[in-house]
Amino acid sequence: MTTTEHAxHAxHAxHxxxxxxxxxxxxxxxxxxxxxxxxxxxRNPAIVAANLVGPIAMVLLxxxxxxxxxxxxxxxAAYREALVPAAFVLVAGTGLIMxxxxxxxxxxxxxxxxxxxxxxxxxxxxxxxxxxxLVLSALSLAVMSGLGVLVGWRIHTDxxxxxxxxxxxxxxxxxxxxxxxxMGLLIRNVEVVQQLSAPIFGLVxxxxxxxxxxxxxxxxxxxxxxxxxxxxxxxxxxxxxxxTIPDGPLPLxxxxxxxxxxxxxxxxxxxxxxxxxxxxxx
Amino acid sequence: xxxxxxxxYRGLVKIRRTPExxxxxxxxxxxxxxxxxxxxxxxxxxxxxxxLPVIIPGIxxxxxxxxSVVTGTQxxxxxxxxxxxxxxxxxxxxxxxxxxxxxxxxxxxxxxTTLTFTMGxxxxxxxxxxLGAVVVAALLVIACSWAISWIFAFFGVIARTASSVQGISxxxLFPLTxxxxxxxxxxxxxxxxxxxxNVNPVSHLVTAVRELVNNGAFTSDAWISLAGAAVxxxxxxxxxxxxxxxxx
Numbered sequence: 001m002t003t004t005e006h007a008x009h010a011x012h013a014x015h016x017x018x019x020x021x022x023x024x025x026x027x028x029x030x031x032x033x034x035x036x037x038x039x040x041x042x043r044n045p046a047i048v049a050a051n052l053v054g055p056i057a058m059v060l061l062x063x064x065x066x067x068x069x070x071x072x073x074x075x076x077a078a079y080r081e082a083l084v085p086a087a088f089v090l091v092a093g094t095g096l097i098m099x100x101x102x103x104x105x106x107x108x109x110x111x112x113x114x115x116x117x118x119x120x121x122x123x124x125x126x127x128x129x130x131x132x133x134l135v136l137s138a139l140s141l142a143v144m145s146g147l148g149v150l151v152g153w154r155i156h157t158d159x160x161x162x163x164x165x166x167x168x169x170x171x172x173x174x175x176x177x178x179x180x181x182x183m184g185l186l187i188r189n190v191e192v193v194q195q196l197s198a199p200i201f202g203l204v205x206x207x208x209x210x211x212x213x214x215x216x217x218x219x220x221x222x223x224x225x226x227x228x229x230x231x232x233x234x235x236x237x238x239x240x241x242x243x244t245i246p247d248g249p250l251p252l253x254x255x256x257x258x259x260x261x262x263x264x265x266x267x268x269x270x271x272x273x274x275x276x277x278x279x280x281x282x
Numbered sequence: 283x284x285x286x287x288x289x290x291y292r293g294l295v296k297i298r299r300t301p302e303x304x305x306x307x308x309x310x311x312x313x314x315x316x317x318x319x320x321x322x323x324x325x326x327x328x329x330x331x332x333x334l335p336v337i338i339p340g341i342x343x344x345x346x347x348x349x350s351v352v353t354g355t356q357x358x359x360x361x362x363x364x365x366x367x368x369x370x371x372x373x374x375x376x377x378x379x380x381x382x383x384x385x386x387x388x389x390x391x392x393x394x395t396t397l398t399f400t401m402g403x404x405x406x407x408x409x410x411x412x413l414g415a416v417v418v419a420a421l422l423v424i425a426c427s428w429a430i431s432w433i434f435a436f437f438g439v440i441a442r443t444a445s446s447v448q449g450i451s452x453x454x455l456f457p458l459t460x461x462x463x464x465x466x467x468x469x470x471x472x473x474x475x476x477x478x479x480n481v482n483p484v485s486h487l488v489t490a491v492r493e494l495v496n497n498g499a500f501t502s503d504a505w506i507s508l509a510g511a512a513v514x515x516x517x518x519x520x521x522x523x524x525x526x527x528x529x530x
Contacts, residue, residue, distance in 0.1 A: 061460055064471070064472060067470075070326065202313075210321070216324060217320055
């Protein structure tokens with residue numbers, strides 16, 4: 001058998017393997033990638049800290065330095081309590097950058113090329129990256145909750161509402177991680193990906209995270225009220241009992257439903273784009 | 283002196299060849315001014331127009347002081363690339379590359395200052411102190427930032443990498459710029475924080491600039507800022523020069 005025949009035979013074998021694998025295998029392959037990424041997390045726990053630097057700085061800066069000036073009636077303690085759910089949502093936003101960085105690093109280091117050569121489902125790699133980001137978000141939220149309690153944040157609703165809030169945060173974060181994975185595969189440069197942190201923080205700023213949208217000028221207010229971050233923050237505040245649903249347009253009137261719709265839409269769009277981008281060789 | 287100007291010219295040529303170096307002095311004042319004014323202005327001062335006299339001096343000081351970090355990082359990059367080894371072989375004053383870099387950076391501060399005031403003007407800010415007071419305020423900020431750049435130049439000479447210079451500098455600057463009266467009134471902060479904000483040199487500079495542009499008054503805060511700048515230069519200029527001469 002010649003070298004060319006060998007190569008052709010190997011290619012046929014790979015294609016056959018891909019075609020004949022059961023439908024459950026993307027999950028199994030995806031779990032392998034999750035496991036691989038979690039091992040990296042175990043070896044380098046500073047990743048969790050990196051995920052929390054922005055949200056922690058935000059709570060301390062806005063809670064203590066700007067809080068008195070921004071709080072309605074100057075009640076800084078109540079302001080801090082409403083700020084912590086916004087920090088939870090920022091953890092989800094930071095997850096986007098972490099996922100993008102992880103995907104870009106794998107491309108940059110040639111790991112993605114190695115995965116492509118293995119007899120595994122194409123969707124499994126981005127699926128696994130999103131899964132490991134979900135675990136990282138859960139860990140980050142746990143740490144952030146502890147910090148929240150220290151600055152005076154409390155849950156004022158029942159255990160089911162609180163559980164729903166955490167699940168919604170994780171689902172929203174999971175959706176954003178798909179956006180990050182697609183961007184990482186598209187940009188393919190870790191240094192450039194890290195520049196995304198400023199626009200992401202800007203998007204969180206351009207929401208009801210720090211001030212009520214009613215205090216903003218008309219155009220800015222419209223953007224803030226229709227922002228997915230505003231919907232998520234309002235939903236989480238409502239579920240934790242850290243604020244009432246404000247009068248506003250449809251997204252703020254039904255924040256939980258809006259956040260779910262945004263999350264499903266982001267997964268559907270960016271999940272497809274990420275899978276296509278991963279399958280594409282260039 | 284001529285060597286210093288030649289090296290300063292080199293710094294300006296570098297900026298012309300790589301204009302992305304100016305992103306921090308061009309984008310930061312624009313983004314920060316828009317963001318703070320339109321998002322927080324209504325909540326802090328009741329409306330955007332009332333917040334502009336408070337925020338423009340604050341953004342100006344924060345932007346220009348943050349820009350002074352570049353002095354240290356670029357100095358370190360040049361030293362790492364071996365450019366300074368080449369300068370050593372030239373018949374020029376050994377201090378010229380250092381003093382030239384510091385002089386060239388005053389152009390960056392001038393750009394940031396002009397942009398911040400222009401941005402404020404476009405948004406409706408009208409300095410009550412008049413044009414003369416605005417020019418004096420701009421010169422005060424540039425002078426103080428030039429003095430502060432000696433600290434970062436010192437870090438640039440003694441640090442191992444450009445990223446470590448950036449890291450150390452931001453660790454120093456973040457609390458100084460944000461734990462000040464640049465963005466919100468001091469009396470809205472917790473008591474334990476007010477003490478630090480009141481002794482923070484950045485707060486003195488912000489107050490001095492506010493008094494100049496809004497009232498045309500050269501107050502005690504301006505004198506404190508100038509005295510502070512003189513002290514920084516008196517301490518860090520000899521330290522930086524000594525460390526630089528040892529390495530150059």
